[in-house]
Amino acid sequence: MTELKKTPTIQDVARFANVSTATVSRTLSSPDRVSEGTRARVSEAIRVTGYTLNQTARSLRQRTAKTILVALPDIRNPFFSSILDAIEREATNRGYGVLVANLFLAHEPARRLQEYMLSNRADGLLLLDGSLDVATLRTLSTAPYSVPLVVACEEIPNSGFHMVLTDNMQAAERATRHLIDLGHRRVGHLLGPEHNVVTRERLAGFTKALRDADLPLRQDWMFRGNFEMESGFAAAAHFMALAERPTAIFAANDESAIGFLSGLRQHGIECPRDISMVGFDDLGVAPHYSPPLTTMRQPREMLGRMAAETLIDLLDELDHRPGQLRIVLNSDLIVRASTGHPRKEEAPAA
CATH class of the missing domain: 3.40.50.2300 (Response regulator)
Known part of the structure; x- marks a missing residue:
């Protein structure tokens, strides 16, 4: 003879959670009126016992806040x-x-x-x-x-x-390809924050564009950043210390790109005369910066x-x-004045 399994009740939940049935009821109807520890115990008791209170209509929280x-x-x-x-x-x-x-x-x-x-x-x-x-x-x-x-x-x-x-990866690939199509063969990348998923996706797109064009991916042309203007400004100092510099940079976002260009300007490096720059996001400042920034416009x-x-x-x-x-x-490529052809007399920086 098959034994029918008893349907769990609110009393079963209360016993398992070591609280009163009133507390279980209050947790179900007004979870903000009980402590986090009580909510956790009642939640676990509901999971273990399999108790449902017309679960399609109610849960441990009520959706009434609009x-x-x-x-x-x-x-x-x-x-x-x-x-x-x-x-x-x-x-x-x-x-x-x-x-x-x-x-x-x-x-x-x-x-x-x-x-x-x-x-x-x-x-x-x-x-x-x-x-x-x-x-x-x-x-x-x-x-x-x-x-x-x-x-x-x-x-x-x-x-x-x-x-x-x-489309972070595909957009980064298009941004980098824009620089390559202009004739740049020494292309660097200003990264976003380490371990960020957007950083990884945009780096992957940048890498793919270089690989497809049979161009080198040089670690000394990869500059650390964190999406903030200050990190771009700091990266400019690393750029200036290089014996051989890239002629174009794809930056992981507009803020760091603007910081990078500001830092280079202090050393007499002008964009796009000496370097081309592509950003990402198309922030409100991008078309009004000097020079107006070429960037990937996210919708x-x-x-x-x-x-x-x-x-x-x-x-x-x-x-x-x-x-x-x-x-x-x-995302759309918005071409402005920060990108151009590399200088014909281009040579490794001293």
Whole structure:
């Protein structure tokens, strides 16, 4: 005779978590009214016992805030301004508010987001930072929490999260090929921050363009950076110390490119007379710098709008497509005065 398995009850959850049934009920209905430790114990008890409370309709959190949380790595970076503006516009049009979490120098940022979401202040998470702990994010996005999560800007490989991205590797390849097509054979690269996924993708595109053109990838022409203007300025000093210098540089972003050119100008090196420069992002300052900067224009407004649209569609249960959603937007090469043909009398620098 087959023994019927007993359906787990709220009493089973309470016994396993060593709390009262009232505490379990309060954790399910108002998680912000209980401590983080209690929420964790109840969550684990639910997982082990298999208890469900009409799980399709309710979970450890309630989605009633009509607000999305946007988490970004550094709010000081002007790259994010138009993305945030587009997110807020789309959210407002859909009846949602926006909260912003700045993760710069945050201790255990993924866990901080987990605590934020469990407080019921936001219904879904739009993440603009690809460096966070994947295991913690998966815990947040799966039962019993089931937080709708969309990643934008920086890919989190093999995570299974919905993503809205731009074509970093292909765009970097096109930027480098532009320099090669102008006749440059000594091409260097100003890197982004170490271990950053965008840095790796843009380096891969740069490397592919050189390899396809049968040009050397020289380590002494690879300059450390961190996406900030100061790092570009510092890299200029390393450039000046070289016995043989590249005639063109592809920079991982506009800010570092501008810092690099500013540093070179102090040594009498002028662009594009002595060196050509391509940046990435097309920040608002790029067309107004002297010389106006050739760069890869990311469709930042479209990225922000589509990322917000994707998340809110999930919240409003309008997107029923199975599996991971991955949207990749194309960047455009914007040619300005910072790139030109190499000088005919080009020779190794003394």
